[in-house]
Amino acid sequence: MDQLLQHVVNMLVLGGTYALLGIGLTLIFGIMNVVNFTHGILYTFGAYMMFIVVHQLGLNFFLALPVAIVAGWLLGAAIEITLLRPLRGADIDTTMLVMIGAWIAMQSGALWIWGGVAKSIDNPFPEAPLVIGPVSVSWLRLFVLFAAALLIVIAYSLINLTKLGKAMRATFQDSDTAALMGVNVSWIYTSTFAIGSSLAAAAGALLGPVYVVFPQMGDLAAVKAFAIVILGGLGNITGAVIGGFILALAEELGAGYVSSGYRDAMGFLIIIAVLVFKPTGLFARAERVG
Amino acid sequence: MTRTVSLITLAFFISVPLWLKDPYLLNALITTGIFIIGAMSMNLLLGFTGQLSLGHIAFFGIGAYVSALTSLGYDVPIYGDFHIVHTPWPPIAGFALAVVISGFCGYLVGKLSFRVRGAYFVIVTISFAEVVRLVALNWVELTQGPLALTNIPSITIGLPYLGYLTLKTKLQNYYLVLAVAAVSYFLISRLVHSHYGRAMRGLMENETLAVSVGIDVTKALTLTAVISAAIAGAAGSLYAHYIRIIDPEVFAFISTVTMVIMVVSGGKGSLAGPVVGGVIFGLLPVLLRPIMAPEAQWITYGLVLIAILFVLPRGIVPALAPKLGFGRPQIRPKPVVMTERTAEEHA
Numbered sequence: 001m002d003q004l005l006q007h008v009v010n011m012l013v014l015g016g017t018y019a020l021l022g023i024g025l026t027l028i029f030g031i032m033n034v035v036n037f038t039h040g041i042l043y044t045f046g047a048y049m050m051f052i053v054v055h056q057l058g059l060n061f062f063l064a065l066p067v068a069i070v071a072g073w074l075l076g077a078a079i080e081i082t083l084l085r086p087l088r089g090a091d092i093d094t095t096m097l098v099m100i101g102a103w104i105a106m107q108s109g110a111l112w113i114w115g116g117v118a119k120s121i122d123n124p125f126p127e128a129p130l131v132i133g134p135v136s137v138s139w140l141r142l143f144v145l146f147a148a149a150l151l152i153v154i155a156y157s158l159i160n161l162t163k164l165g166k167a168m169r170a171t172f173q174d175s176d177t178a179a180l181m182g183v184n185v186s187w188i189y190t191s192t193f194a195i196g197s198s199l200a201a202a203a204g205a206l207l208g209p210v211y212v213v214f215p216q217m218g219d220l221a222a223v224k225a226f227a228i229v230i231l232g233g234l235g236n237i238t239g240a241v242i243g244g245f246i247l248a249l250a251e252e253l254g255a256g257y258v259s260s261g262y263r264d265a266m267g268f269l270i271i272i273a274v275l276v277f278k279p280t281g282l283f284a285r286a287e288r289v290g
Numbered sequence: 291m292t293r294t295v296s297l298i299t300l301a302f303f304i305s306v307p308l309w310l311k312d313p314y315l316l317n318a319l320i321t322t323g324i325f326i327i328g329a330m331s332m333n334l335l336l337g338f339t340g341q342l343s344l345g346h347i348a349f350f351g352i353g354a355y356v357s358a359l360t361s362l363g364y365d366v367p368i369y370g371d372f373h374i375v376h377t378p379w380p381p382i383a384g385f386a387l388a389v390v391i392s393g394f395c396g397y398l399v400g401k402l403s404f405r406v407r408g409a410y411f412v413i414v415t416i417s418f419a420e421v422v423r424l425v426a427l428n429w430v431e432l433t434q435g436p437l438a439l440t441n442i443p444s445i446t447i448g449l450p451y452l453g454y455l456t457l458k459t460k461l462q463n464y465y466l467v468l469a470v471a472a473v474s475y476f477l478i479s480r481l482v483h484s485h486y487g488r489a490m491r492g493l494m495e496n497e498t499l500a501v502s503v504g505i506d507v508t509k510a511l512t513l514t515a516v517i518s519a520a521i522a523g524a525a526g527s528l529y530a531h532y533i534r535i536i537d538p539e540v541f542a543f544i545s546t547v548t549m550v551i552m553v554v555s556g557g558k559g560s561l562a563g564p565v566v567g568g569v570i571f572g573l574l575p576v577l578l579r580p581i582m583a584p585e586a587q588w589i590t591y592g593l594v595l596i597a598i599l600f601v602l603p604r605g606i607v608p609a610l611a612p613k614l615g616f617g618r619p620q621i622r623p624k625p626v627v628m629t630e631r632t633a634e635e636h637a
Contacts, residue, residue: 029409033409035409035412035413083596086600087600090603092408092409093342094599094603096342096409096412097550097554097595097599098595098596098599098600100547100550100592100595101592101593101594101595101596101599102592102596103592104544104547104588104589104591104592104595105588105589105591105592105593105596106592107588108585108586108587108588108589108591108592109585109589111585111588112583112585112586112589219543223416223417223420226413226416227417230410230413259428261424261427261428262424262428264420264424265420265421265424265425267417268416268417268418268420268421268424269417269421271413271414271417272402272414272417272418272421275403275405275406275410275413275414276402276403276405279405279406279410
């Protein structure tokens with residue numbers, strides 16, 4: 001029972017960042033219909049921004065997070081404008097392959113600039129974990145959980161309460177009609193990609209200090225993000241949040257009770273199971289797949 | 291016309307070892323050839339049915355592991371004292387088993403994943419490949435995990451007049467790979483020009499229409515997946531017996547990407563596409579190696595992929611073939627005319 005409680009606490013910490021990754025990707029995938037293979041590299045990028053700000057510039061840990069988010073936003077916007085904007089109307093396979101090309105180029109770029117050696121990021125929190133009864137959690141992880149929750153709330157309000165969010169949702173439902181109503185669909189796409197990318201960078205910046213930072217860290221994160229999106233249903237923000245926590249729970253329980261070697265297999269098994277049995281995702285309204 | 295071109299190309303490849311004596315380049319050609327076989331099998335799915343399998347390396351890796359384990363033998367505890375013990379078989383049996391088992395995996399994956407299309411199909415296939423990779427990494431009793439399977443024997447074949455021949459040298463392996471590539475090319479060419487090939491293209495162009503005239507879409511797709519996976523498995527087996535050491539890195543996603551790049555740059559849906567794209571992208575690292583750091587090579591790789599998609603979205607062969615005078619069969623498959631007769635063929 002104690003062990004289970006500990007797994008649930010770990011799940012909450014992990015699930016928060018997974019939800020961020022998932023929201024970012026479900027926005028891009030859902031609104032733009034782009035299978036975004038650069039999502040993982042944005043996650044890596046966020047973690048490296050954290051490393052640069054904390055270690056190379058020597059600035060405050062808490063300042064690094066907003067810097068990583070803004071940098072992710074800018075990089076996302078740049079990718080969208082240079083690579084995706086000229087390909088409007090191209091089929092999904094073409095944009096997917098362009099994204100794969102960008103991913104390879106950027107990941108190798110990260111390897112070139114920062115080298116393959118994993119780096120760890122110092123944090124200002126006390127070493128001793130917070131112990132409540134049978135459960136212990138490090139202060140850093142607690143911070144990650146709260147920061148992720150805050151960012152989820154911000155993203156949620158951005159999409160549901162602002163004018164930009166309304167335009168994004170309209171574009172998701174029917175881009176032609178949205179354009180006829182005066183929505184600048186092209187800029188909505190750019191904003192969507194930039195916001196999604198900044199969320200991925202935020203997730204990387206949050207998990208970077210928890211684990212270590214290396215150029216390939218985003219690969220698994222990207223596939224996990226796809227798992228979350230599929231679990232939650234395309235373009236479904238609430239689904240992505242719940243999906244993030246379900247994936248985290250599956251990984252925690254899989255690692256705890258099956259074998260830690262198969263921890264990362266959970267996301268893939270979830271993808272296969274969901275697509276085989278309920279291809280529209282667990283929380284989707286009627287939505288055609290394919 | 292195309293047949294002549296194919297034969298001239300084949301004759302050219304046969305002649306290569308006669309004038310190319312550099313062992314490093316020959317090695318590059320052999321590994322490129324193995325990947326071209328993989329790319330041809332991927333092209334069968336991507337170019338002729340429109341399904342992008344980004345887990346294609348799974349079939350390649352399964353072929354490599356099946357072939358290696360068959361020829362090395364294993365002793366795996368299953369439950370308690372119950373062991374599965376296998377004594378080594380000749381590598382050629384491993385090759386045959388690799389083809390059969392990869393094909394069977396293709397059948398299973400096809401059955402499961404052809405319920406979904408487009409991006410979802412892509413993600414299911416990636417997931418399959420990653421699960422297989424994690425099994426290869428963690429089932430240490432069978433696969434040695436990250437310690438790798440070593441000392442995989444070279445393929446021995448029985449030849450008339452020559453007796454048994456163990457293919458150890460680069461020259462012998464080059465001709466082995468070339469032979470398998472030529473047979474695969476021939477098989478794929480026969481398949482896409484058969485009535486199954488017409489069914490495949492029909493459902494790529496308009497699946498709803500194909501179904502409405504009575505084409506059994508799942509059957510056509512599954513058959514394609516089986517053949518495609520079997521050929522990829524053959525390539526994997528060749529890889530295992532040539533390199534003679536395999537570890538779970540054979541399932542690396544980047545290898546699938548390499549195949550995709552070969553297919554897309556050469557021209558998906560054209561038989562010659564993967565060969566042209568494969569030769570270019572297989573040998574590009576060899577050309578870049580003296581002038582660039584490895585990371586810069588990969589950056590170039592990614593940028594070249596993007597450039598090709600921007601400039602020649604349909605690929606090199608379909609863009610250039612008409613200008614060189616041989617247009618018809620290589621460009622795009624002929625548009626499928628759905629008549630009642632074609633429908634009856636598949637009924």
